Amino acid sequence: MLMTYAKTKLQEEKVFKDPVHRYIHVRDQVIWDLVKTREFQRLRRIKQLGTTYLVFHGAEHSRFNHSLGVYEIVRRIVDDVFKGRKEWDDSERLLVLCSALLHDLGHGPFSHAFENVFETDHEYFTRQILLGDTEVNAVLRRVADDFPEKVAQVIEKTYPNELVVSLISSQIDADRMDYLQRDAYYTGVSYGHFDMERIMRVMRPRANGVVIKESGMHAVEHYIMSRYQMYLQIYFHPVSRSAEVVLNHILKRVKVLCKNDYPFKYEPTPFLSFFRGNVTLEDYIALDESIMLAYFQFWMGEDDEILRDLCRRFVNRKLFQYTNLNPYKQPEVYAQLQRLFLQAGIDPEYYLVHDSTSDLPYDFYRPGIEGTKKPIYLLMQDGMQRELSEESQIVEAIAGRIKVDHKVYYPEELFTDERIPATLRNEIKQLIEEA
Numbered sequence: 001m002l003m004t005y006a007k008t009k010l011q012e013e014k015v016f017k018d019p020v021h022r023y024i025h026v027r028d029q030v031i032w033d034l035v036k037t038r039e040f041q042r043l044r045r046i047k048q049l050g051t052t053y054l055v056f057h058g059a060e061h062s063r064f065n066h067s068l069g070v071y072e073i074v075r076r077i078v079d080d081v082f083k084g085r086k087e088w089d090d091s092e093r094l095l096v097l098c099s100a101l102l103h104d105l106g107h108g109p110f111s112h113a114f115e116n117v118f119e120t121d122h123e124y125f126t127r128q129i130l131l132g133d134t135e136v137n138a139v140l141r142r143v144a145d146d147f148p149e150k151v152a153q154v155i156e157k158t159y160p161n162e163l164v165v166s167l168i169s170s171q172i173d174a175d176r177m178d179y180l181q182r183d184a185y186y187t188g189v190s191y192g193h194f195d196m197e198r199i200m201r202v203m204r205p206r207a208n209g210v211v212i213k214e215s216g217m218h219a220v221e222h223y224i225m226s227r228y229q230m231y232l233q234i235y236f237h238p239v240s241r242s243a244e245v246v247l248n249h250i251l252k253r254v255k256v257l258c259k260n261d262y263p264f265k266y267e268p269t270p271f272l273s274f275f276r277g278n279v280t281l282e283d284y285i286a287l288d289e290s291i292m293l294a295y296f297q298f299w300m301g302e303d304d305e306i307l308r309d310l311c312r313r314f315v316n317r318k319l320f321q322y323t324n325l326n327p328y329k330q331p332e333v334y335a336q337l338q339r340l341f342l343q344a345g346i347d348p349e350y351y352l353v354h355d356s357t358s359d360l361p362y363d364f365y366r367p368g369i370e371g372t373k374k375p376i377y378l379l380m381q382d383g384m385q386r387e388l389s390e391e392s393q394i395v396e397a398i399a400g401r402i403k404v405d406h407k408v409y410y411p412e413e414l415f416t417d418e419r420i421p422a423t424l425r426n427e428i429k430q431l432i433e434e435a
Contacts, residue, residue, distance in 0.1 A: 006030065006094055006143045016068055020182050024072040030094060030143060031071070034101055037135035038285070043067055043104065045288035049183060050110045051243035052234065054317055056187035063104045069178035074100040074167050077174070077200055087205040088163070094143065096164050099154035102136065103168055103175060105129050109289040113244050117251040118274040125284050127152045132281050166209035171362065171376050172199070172220065180223075180230055191229035194222045204379055211379045214391070220376060221394045228361040228398060236357045238407055242319040245353045245409045250296065250310045253350065257304060266298035306350055320353070321412035325435035327354050333435055334408065340428050341410075344420045351411055358404040362388070362395055408435070 008029040016024040026032050034040055043064035053059045074096055082088035106126030108114045115122065129136055130152045140148040153159035157169050167174055177196050184192025202216030212220055234240075254268055258275045268275075270291055273283045299311040313319060327334035334354070341348040363373035376388040389399040414420060415429055 018065070018069065018072070020069055020178070020185055021072050024068050025075065028094065028097065030139065031097060031101060033139045034098065034136060035068075037139060039105060039129050039134050039136045040064070040067070040102070042285060042288060043107070045290050046107055046109060046111070047289060048179065049187075049234075050112065050240075051247060052187070052237065052240045054243045054319070055237050055240045056189075056234070058186045058188050059183070061182060061186045063107055066179055066182055067101055067104050069182055070103060070168075070174045071097060071101040073174035073177055073196070073200070077167060077203060081200055081203055082205050085205055087207065089161075092161060092164050095147070095150055095154060096167055098140065098147075099151050099164070099168050100174055102126070102130065102151060103155050105136065106284075108284065109287060109292045110244075110247055113248040113251065116248055117255060118279075120274070120279065120284070123156065125281070126155055128281050129285070130155075134281070134285075162209050163205055163207060166374075170209060171373055172210070172212070172223065176227065177223070180226055183230065183234060184226075187234055189230075189233060191233055192226050194226045195219045196223075199223060206379075206385075209374065209377075211377045211385055212388075214378050214380050217378055217388070217392055220388065221392055224362050224395055224398075231359045231361070232403070236359070236405055238322050239319060241355050241357065241407065242322060242409050243314065243317075245355055246310055246314045246319060249350050249353065250299070250307065250314060253304070253307045253310060254299070257307065262304060265302055266295065268295060270295075306347065310350065320351075320409035322407045322409045323432045323435050324406065325354075325408040325432075326356075326406035327408065328406075330435065333431060337408075337428065337431055340424060340431070344414065344424050344428070346411075346414060351414075353409045354406065355409060356404060356406045358402050360400065360402050361398045363400060 009027050010029055010032055014026040014032055016026075018024050026035070041064070044062050046063045047053060047059075048061050048063050048066045049059045078088070078090075078093050078096060083090065104122075104126075106122040106124065106129055108120060108122060108125070111122055114120065130140065130148050131137060137148050140151060150159065154164055154168060157165050159165050169175065177199070180192040180194070181196065184190065198219040199212070199216060202213040202219070204211050204213060254271065255275050257264070258268065258272070270283075270287050273279045293315075296311045296315050299307050300315060302308050302311075325334065337352055338348040341352050346352075360373075363375060377385040378388055378391055380386055389396040410432070415425055417425070
């Protein structure tokens, strides 16, 4: 009976119309049942790009449609490209499809800012949803008692079959191939587009992971450069980071006020367990971005001046300005700015904020270096495998090079605030302009 459910097909194929992949096809009953679960439907209320919609107004897409996209890419690979190849074990098909669909299940609202303040971990909650008392777990257990654990292992990259893991998590995986194209589409830029169909056609299964036929090297180069440009132009956009800074400090302020027993006009009930560090799985699943945004609107009427101001800034998109100041290289300038802000009656804890980003466009194997990612291998005509940067001059040029960007964010209105003495305003302005 259990095995029957795993192999059950829908009487009629279901399709989702998708702007990136045209159609997403669902033929398996298990996948269709997972899509209908409460926990997966919650992903409709979690934006894929967090605060980026405040910069690129089309970026309203959710982790729901991204997750479907990752599933569809993996489905095409295993059903069309890998099927019938001796290195691919088709008994792993349902496992990898479920893992692809559910890989982002534990993401919280405005994921990264939320995790920074509340010290939560979306990977931890993904596992809890998969293994806990949830609708998702009930569906997975109908396949087999150990099936939820196997899905969790694939997502956590601990599953013994490296090939299965590499389809979900590697330097050229279905997750990245979907979000680059999807994010490019919804932000309206061209950087993230690459020839995915070509890459999928030249993928080959091997015991240690997916390899790429030598003839597909140029398509992979294009993919890596697309990812590089998307991080520089979209994911690390300074204005989007400004919105995240404001969001981060709203949550930080609420946390401080709760700790000090501040009498909220609008009690932050959905957040209390997060502040106290006793979050239940139900608390986590119940909180989404619609609730957070509603509370930001409520808190625009709070008596606390900092919370009120930060919420108004976020809701009405009155974000911070920024300067290219690296406090690690210019600590005396940053310290002086902090002193001047205090003199001006502005709390630098909330209104002079350092933010940094970094990304590695492509990693290669470096013996003894911790955190080295598994590189992309090319399958040569003689059957040997060679690491991508050994064959590609383009990839070699950027391999292992970490791009780090430092910004300091501040409210630009302070320069015109007549409550602050003109000499003090000018001193702050001069320091920022010279940074």
